[in-house]
Amino acid sequence: MIQLATPAILKELQRKAALSRGDIVAMTYLAGSGHPGGSMSSIDIYTILYNLIDPNLDQVVVSHGHTSPGVYSALARSGRFDPKQVIKGFRRVGSVFEGHVEPTVPGVPWGTGNLGQGLSVAAGLAMAARLHEKKSDIFVVMGDGEQQKGQIVEARRFIKKYELNNVTVIVDFNGLQISGDCCQVMPQDLKAEYETAGFKVIEVDGHDYAALYSAIAKASSDKSQPYCLLARTVMGKGVSFMENKAKYHGSPVAATDIEQALKELELEWPLEELKRLRSEPLDENIPEHSWPFPEISQGAARLYARDVKTDNRSAFGAALLDVALLNADRPLAVFDCDLAGSVKTDGFAKAFPERFFQVGIAEHNAVVMAGALASQNCVGVFADFGMFGIDETYNQQRLNGVNATHMKQFCTHVGIDVGEDGKTHQCIDYLGLMRNIPDYKVIVPCDPNETDRATRYALTTPGNVLVAMGRSKLPVITAEDGTEFFGGHEWTYGQAHHFRNGSKATVFALGAMSGPALEAWETLKAKGLDVAVIGVSCPFAIAAAEIEAASSRGPVFVVEDHLSMSGLAAQLAYQAALMGLRLEIVPMGATGFPPSGPSGDCYAKLGLDSAGIAQTIENRLK
The missing domain is CATH 3.40.50.970 (Thiamin diphosphate (ThDP)-binding fold, Pyr/PP domains)
Incomplete structure (x- = not known):
């Protein structure tokens, strides 16, 4: 639930936003890159949200992650961290303040950048809050240009269907995107689209603090339906020559214009001081980021008998x-x-x-x-x-x-x-x-x-x-003694499965291809050809010892119903190369798009049925 804000509090928030506009222009100018325009149009939205939400319950998803300068400054000005550290580290290796928002920054729940993802994230967070029985507000701040993406339509339908009425969309409606006027790039009636999807739509001046706060508070208090606030904003708001210029979507102020920009802004520190700050080495201690995971019991494994x-x-x-x-x-x-x-x-x-x-x-x-x-x-x-x-x-x-x-x-x-x-x-x-x-x-x-x-x-x-x-x-795969192979031992990620022993060659079979590989082993055994059959179910975690042992046995046949050039054969070749090991690989997989037909016929056509596998191995070994 959004906190109560008096006129005095809103006036103080305006003051913070003014300082943030200085931060935004300074950090993008000094970094030589970034997205100041949208950051300046959305900074009033961020300032209200980050100062008035309950950070222990509510979450703010930033869908247009390129407005990171605004996000970082607003979070800093709300007391989360030092705004000087943001300017010092913005877009520098070794800093959490990356070019697009990342969850390593306190207050950022999700890293975005590729547009159109934020509303889906908000729906997932809202559903999690429901499972935990938490009364959270989930705000998602989005650009207007990204509304052109179809995934947003998918998310809107889901939110309405499951009555995720704690989700509030706030669109930074500045009317511009990289190619210019949004209506020229791809016409949309956002009000009609959201209303048709079941959202309550409020159109509001995104720079009028009283009106914007009132709209956000209304959305927060009314849980009868999800809300969409179309916040009319101005790209580059606060610097006259930047306002309503699509150029500043992704371009910082030029050196020739920075002095004029600073005259119109409230920059808390001299620019030269900040420039010296950015020349200093970074000493940030970036924490290892991880999400919590619940304790879940596996229970007793089922055993499918060999005749099943x-x-x-x-x-x-x-x-x-x-x-x-x-x-x-x-x-x-x-x-x-x-x-x-x-x-x-x-x-x-x-x-x-x-x-x-x-x-x-x-x-x-x-x-x-x-x-x-x-x-x-x-x-x-x-x-x-x-x-x-x-x-x-x-x-x-x-x-x-x-x-x-x-x-x-x-x-x-x-x-x-x-x-x-x-x-x-x-x-x-x-x-x-x-x-x-x-x-x-x-x-x-x-x-x-x-x-x-x-x-x-x-x-x-x-x-x-x-x-x-x-x-x-x-x-069901069985051991040589006829018992169920996976019935008698604990399963471990990365473990290769030695189904059959052999000394002349190795067959690595990916997953379900183990079945036909074992049938081929029977055929080869009857002909006196002694090969090992190893099932691989964790292709990205094959132990080096397995590859080394296979190389010592002779040719390595890799059976997979996957493209050999990017599947298990490729992975084995890559690992062998890193080990400095010579591995004679005989790839047995798809080399192009397979035909259409019964799966058995498709496998036979590609030589991946048991007869084809046995024949390829026999031809190579004899």
């Missing part, structure tokens, strides 16, 4: 429900995109309808919401098909990586296994994408028993985790 044939996605759905039932008092939520029956989250949906959120066909919004919720001491689960949940939403996945969330992503229908659906649905590049996001764990289970254990691990372990599965039913 089921699919990994069903094993995931069962394990998810097991963990949820065991931790019924913990904040665990699932986001679905119209695929609950296929990705097997329908069991959870029936048991926990209040924690199952049907987002519709809106994957970009779903990924960001799940990530934001997962930053608030909740378990945020997102389940989808591989093509939609990974390929289509890579930008949003990367944003979750940047913000170091704890999102748990379970994607089914990866690889060539979706056969008949063809090229647009065969997700054969997911490893190549996810390897680019630092610290993102990826698990590709070999069979239903490993899927059960991987699911329990993912749900109870901090950090971003992807569990990737195919569509079809699989045999």
